[in-house]
Amino acid sequence: MLEDCLEQRGSFIGEFSYIVPDPYELLAEQDLVYRLVILSRTGESESLEGLSSLIPQLESAGQERVARMYEYVQIDEARHTQMGNKWLRFLVGDDDDAVAEATRECVMRYNHEVRKGRLHRALRSPDYLTGPGAPVQRSLRELAGFTLTEIDLMVRSRGTAAQE
Ligand SMILES: [Fe+2]
Numbered sequence: 001m002l003e004d005c006l007e008q009r010g011s012f013i014g015e016f017s018y019i020v021p022d023p024y025e026l027l028a029e030q031d032l033v034y035r036l037v038i039l040s041r042t043g044e045s046e047s048l049e050g051l052s053s054l055i056p057q058l059e060s061a062g063q064e065r066v067a068r069m070y071e072y073v074q075i076d077e078a079r080h081t082q083m084g085n086k087w088l089r090f091l092v093g094d095d096d097d098a099v100a101e102a103t104r105e106c107v108m109r110y111n112h113e114v115r116k117g118r119l120h121r122a123l124r125s126p127d128y129l130t131g132p133g134a135p136v137q138r139s140l141r142e143l144a145g146f147t148l149t150e151i152d153l154m155v156r157s158r159g160t161a162a163q164e
Pocket of ligand 1: 036076077080
């Protein structure tokens with residue numbers, strides 16, 4: 001489906017440049033807790049809200065097939081995030097405070113790499129649940145393994161998405 005859409009627009013998979021350094025290579029150098037926090041808990045999870053905004057825009061632009069594809073991607077990312085949260089809790093203890101502290105420590109390490117220029121990415125809030133971000137998709141966050149207490153904290157700073 002993606003290949004068809006790209007071809008219709010005169011593009012192809014691989015046309016766009018590769019990011020150097022590859023952020024996934026840098027992730028592979030790190031410990032498992034870091035990878036779960038950076039890749040899943042504070043990374044893939046952001047697509048839950050991002051794609052919730054993108055999908056209706058694609059529909060409005062007449063891109064129904066692409067919108068349907070991104071619905072699959074969104075559910076896939078919810079599952080990836082759920083696995084990340086599950087194993088993070090297994091490793092640090094099933095406790096919101098322990099998860100928040102591990103998240104804070106890993107995001108600070110991540111931000112250090114960004115500031116050093118090893119990652120060409122935006123800085124993330126070490127206080128992930130109370131930091132800035134798109135209005136929260138409560139049901140998707142719940143599906144993705146965030147506790148109701150965590151979701152309530154996020155909603156206080158981000159608000160709740162209008163369409164859920
Ligand atoms: Fe993913």
